[in-house]
Amino acid sequence: MKTKTTLDERLLALVEPIAMAMGFEIVRVRVMGGKRKTFQIMAERNDGTMNVEDCATLSRAVSAMLEENDPIGDEYTLEVSSPGIDRPLTAPAHFARWEGFEAKLELDRLVEGRKRFTGTLAGYEEGHVLLDMKGETETAHIPFDWIADAKLVLTDALMAADLKARGGAPEQGSEETP
Template sequence: MRTKTPLDDRLMALAGPVADRLGFEIVRIRVMGGKRMRAQIMAERPDGTMSVDDCAALSRGLSEVLEAEDPIAGEYDLEVSSPGIDRPLTAPAHFERWAGFTAKLELDRLVEGRKRFTGVLAGLEKDDVLLNIKGEDETALIPFSWIADAKLVMTDELMKADLQAREGAPDEQGSSSTP
């Protein structure tokens, strides 16, 4: 789910080692068309943070590799960012890490007549994402391999958790902003 197209896959093959070397995890890569192509790369540190300086450092590292390899025909913009509050969930660990928060999942197949599900994440069990769907008595087990797209839903609880994480996160100079 981190990539969707062969070009996204090619960028992941180039960007992954650069991100690893700099201490980042690639969350998602998308190459989007339009008047001018755009390569969007979302990344974060293992603790879930991603500062402006981190984005700049990763962008510089990626620019060197992308200029040398030239994987995208023609001109394009490179956009490096954090996943944001209502972030995409692209790896099994993300579903465990964000347990207790509401997420929207879109499957690659119909299940009980539908492809889209919204509920509270309840973690992971083997290769299945656990989702508590409103109105359902039992927790749904959804194979990770069936998920085409997933993201957190902006809720008051999510915004509160993000604010608390930011207050406890180190600032640009490395010191914590909480006592």
């Protein structure tokens, strides 16, 4: 799920060793657009952080390789970013790390007449993403290989967890006094 096309796969093979050597995990790569393409790289450190300086450092390292190899062939803009709060989930470890948070999954096939599922992540086990869905009594076991796209849902709980991880504290509500 880190890639969608064969070009994305070739680019991942080129940039992933560079990123790994610098202490970054590639979350996703995509080449998007028509006439003027955008080569998007989402990355983060092992602790889940990715600041502006990290993006610039990785961008410079990848740019040097891209200039030398020209794997895209057309004009493009390189965009290096963090995955963001409502991040894509592209590796088994992501589903375990974000257990307890709401996620949307889209499958590459119909299951019980549908492809899209939303629920609370319940972990990852033996090649399956575990998902607790409203109205269901049992945890769904969805084969990781069936997932075409997955991402966290932006909720108050997710924003609070992100703020806490960045060293902030949620704002305390203030009461009005007469």
